[in-house]
Amino acid sequence: MEYQYINKIDSPADLKKLRVEELPAVCAELRQFIIEALSKNPGHLGSSLGTIELTVALHYVFDTPEDKLVWDVGHQAYAHKILTGRRDRFHTNRQFKGLSPFTNPAESDYDAFIAGHASNSISAALGLDIADRFTVEPSQSDSKTANAAGPAAPVRHNVVAIIGDGAMTGGLAFEGLNNTSMDKNNLLIVLNDNHMAIDPLKGGFTQYLVDITTSSTYNRWRWQLYQLAQRLHLIDEEKKQRILRRNNNWKAALSKQKSNIFTGLNIRYFGPTDGHDVVSLVRILSEIKNHRGPKVLHIITKKGKGYAPAENDQTVWHAPGEFNVETGERNLSPTLSQGEGEQIPPLWQEVFGQTLLEMAKQNEKIVGITPAMPSGCSMSIMQKELPERVFDVGIAEGHAVTFSAGLAKGGLLPYCNIYSTFLQRAYDNIVHDVALQNLHVVLCIDRAGIVGNDGATHHGLLDLAYLRPIPNMQICAPRTAEDLVEMMHLAAKLEGPVAIRYPRGRTNVSPGSSTDGHRQSDRAELFTSSREGVRFGKGIKLRDGEDIAVLTIGAIGNTMAEAIEEVESQKSKVERQFAHYDMRWLKPLDEEILHEVGKRFRTIVTAEDGMIAGGLGSAVLEWMSDHGYTPRIIRLGVNDQYVEHGSTKELYHLLKLDKEGLCESLLQAQAK
Secondary structure (H helix, E strand, O other), rough: OOOOOHHHHHOOOHHOOOOHHHHHHHHHHHHHHHHHHHOOOOOOOHHHHOHHHHHHHHHHHHOOOOEEEEEEOHHOOHHHHHHHHHHHHHOOOOOOOOOOOOOOOOOOOOOOOOOOOOOOOOHHHHHHHHHHOOOOOOOOOOOOOOOOOOOOOOOOEEEEEEEEEOHHHHHHHHHHHHHHOOOOOOOOEEEEEEOOOOOEOHHHHHHHHHOOOOOOHHHEEEEHHHHHHHHHHOOHHHHHHHHHHHHHHHHHHOOOOOOHHHHHHHOEEEEEOOOOHHHHHHHHHHHHHOOOOOOOEEEEEOOOOHHHHHHHHHHHHHHHOOOOOOOOOOHHHHOOHHHHHHHHOOOOHHHHHHHHHHHHHOOOOEEEEEOOOOOOOOOOOHHHHHHHEEEEEEOOHHHHHHHHHHHHHOOOEEEEEEEEEHHHHHHHHHHHOOOOOOOOEEEEEEEOOOOOHHHHHHEEEHHHHHHHOOOOOEEOOOOOOOHHHHHHHHHHHHOOOEEEEEEEOOOOOOOOOOOOOHHHHHHHHHHOOOOOOOOOOOOOEEEEOOOOEEEEOOOOOHHHHHHHHHHHHHOOOOOOEEEEEEEEEEOOHHHHHHHHHHHHOOOEEEEEEOOOOOOOHHOOOOOHHHHHOOEEEEEEOOOOOOOOOOHHHHHHOOOOOOOHHHHHHHHHHHHO
């Protein structure tokens, strides 16, 4: 497609040269550009298609980057990237050394704040807005208002928080909203209401947004009245603020409509309005951008707008992978259901979801909890058959954990599934509400380790380190699909909190297993725990050796096993040099294995797909020191750094945690 407009837009300044009547054409080109780009280089499609008109209107009305746009959940910001000088590099989005998957101030001055985790935009934008009040030079105002942080202070820059994709269900969003109502500021919050996160939103606030009806005619009349009163010098700023605070009662009386949470907090509310009418959005934003005090613009959008397949199946097309633009056909990777006898291992989350359903059928106390990720973590499998026993609490990880604690205290057995990176947001809830009371909550930690193209905000590298110091916490990690099944079953029999962490992607199965390949006929066997091969606090020896002990935990043990075989194959002598232990449990550690290793080996290599500081290597080092052993310990994992985005293969290679890198480390261990 030939792009008449966007090929000439290298910055918002170029956009502003256009007439308002030309903006719908710009939106149409942006929509097609994003669809075509993501069909070949996968990313988050649906959310960005829903915010195109809003993005164009914001950059047309506001003077970015001096005015700050704070995006909540970077899924929404692809059009923003294209309009702010990154069009020619957009084909590298989410690729190794390419554009960041989300907004990132290190990449562009137009990115006011990082956006990876949801619900942070209001708090961050409020901080930027108030900080801007403090940077006003005294010459710009009189001495009475020069240091004020409120509506009476001069406005240098506008700050806009754009929150959507379900992020308003997050507790941090409400904390920010509460603070916005208390502190003097000029923040504009754009509520992009599409009734979706990845899956359809649940909960009272979602229905509340559906029920909100506010008279746009009344809002326009009120603004015109204020403008007239100011022109006639009938009110000054102090009087105006008193009038604004009485506004809620006026509104209820004039419109005979119920108030809403925003007006109840003395935050001016505008909307709801059509978020896909760019001309109307320009008019509204132009009218309200200079209003003093906090305000909310509520827009209604459709996720996947303008591309029929994405509109019709919004969950799938949140991030559809590669697809054919003309037909809407997705280039799917093989799945379990693609044929009898195919040697295709299942995804880790599928093993979790199928196992949880089988367990729930046998134990009526088992319930599932997920913070807006039923399809992503495959709890949707249980949700479909036992909907009354699955709780999707929305984007609210802290609540998910404390809610699970309440369920456990009440006698149920909650399996709470949260992605590793998002579990960071519930750390206090784990410590205070679960572990302190030693409650039987099973934390199923999906997407642990390197997750790939979503980058630094989404890698699950911290969980082993931040969970290990917590008293009462029991932590394990499966190496194979069978291990995960057995750990889930074993966790039901334990007391106190249990954390099971597993990676993204396809599982490994034990060599020679009856479930190798996972044909349809033996799926039921996979999801039961009749094998009982995993014991509490016990690891296993995968191979014996003479000189160096290798200790791993989780799926990286499979790569290490391949690396050991590769290095051993290069030796001329017959005896095996490397012993390999799959520890399985980080807490408690298998002390029987550690005593054996401490007595037999002078060199120990540990490997984990997490931060070196605080993880398995640290635990082994501490244990050996505490028990009087003095081996040389080489710890492999992620050093003190945030890992960039790229494919999982590229990133494991970068970190030297792929087969090649582990071979190199083993050879170095031999040489020393």
